[in-house]
Amino acid sequence: EAGVTQFPSHSVIEKGQTVTLRCDPISGHDNLYWYRRVMGKEIKFLLHFVKESKQDESGMPNNRFLAERTGGTYSTLKVQPAELEDSGVYFCASSLRGMTEAFFGQGTRLTVV
Amino acid sequence: DQQVKQNSPSLSVQEGRISILNCDYTNSMFDYFLWYKKYPAEGPTFLISISSIKDKNEDGRFTVFLNKSAKHLSLHIVPSQPGDSAVYFCAASEWQGGSEKLVFGKGTKLTVNP
Numbered sequence: 437e438a439g440v441t442q443f444p445s446h447s448v449i450e451k452g453q454t455v456t457l458r459c460d461p462i463s464g465h466d467n468l469y470w471y472r473r474v475m476g477k478e479i480k481f482l483l484h485f486v487k488e489s490k491q492d493e494s495g496m497p498n499n500r501f502l503a504e505r506t507g508g509t510y511s512t513l514k515v516q517p518a519e520l521e522d523s524g525v526y527f528c529a530s531s532l533r534g535m536t537e538a539f540f541g542q543g544t545r546l547t548v549v
Numbered sequence: 550d551q552q553v554k555q556n557s558p559s560l561s562v563q564e565g566r567i568s569i570l571n572c573d574y575t576n577s578m579f580d581y582f583l584w585y586k587k588y589p590a591e592g593p594t595f596l597i598s599i600s601s602i603k604d605k606n607e608d609g610r611f612t613v614f615l616n617k618s619a620k621h622l623s624l625h626i627v628p629s630q631p632g633d634s635a636v637y638f639c640a641a642s643e644w645q646g647g648s649e650k651l652v653f654g655k656g657t658k659l660t661v662n663p
Binding site: 440445469471476477478479480481484491492494495527529534535536539540541542543 | 553585593
């Protein structure tokens with residue numbers, strides 16, 4: 437069975453550009469989460485989808501970040517326009533039930549220069 | 550303000566010896582604690598967990614201890630193996646706004662020397 441898959445694995449963009457990260461959860465997992473780890477800091481929660489609905493987006497840093505999960509399958513996280521402080525590793529996780537049973541993807545390393 | 554703290558950024562131990570990784574938390578409402586292991590260029594993988602109503606959970610070479618009064622937990626790995634070399638994250642589960650999320654520490658990089 438395929439795990440949580442994230443694309444791309446790395447992305448280097450210039451400040452002001454737009455980047456879209458994608459996450460394919462494990463098939464059948466209604467819960468999908470986005471987390472990110474900024475350099476040297478802890479992994480922090482961004483948001484939680486249940487199917488296509490945003491259950492909790494309290495961790496989204498600002499309105500430059502837009503997450504979608506059309507059809508309740510894969511999810512995208514768009515950063516527009518990107519700023520230097522957005523650099524970090526963005527993790528996606530999915531689960532059948534809660535976060536304590538979630539599986540993480542390998543992450544997307546975003547570098548904004 | 551960090552709610553979950555791993556005060557040791559790194560730890561080095563000899564193969565066969567015990568590794569002890571520590572974690573402190575501040576929020577008494579946390580009801581579940583987890584340890585994750587992370588290799589470079591991979592996502593965190595679940596290792597072991599403990600409910601707040603217990604004080605110990607064991608799984609093979611891995612044991613997690615919880616001291617609620619001290620708001621402290623620790624992960625013991627014995628015997629340590631070179632393949633255990635990774636970054637270990639402590640995480641606590643909290644429910645807010647109808648959603649469960651994890652609050653992570655900054656991680657401790659464990660190196661097990663052959």
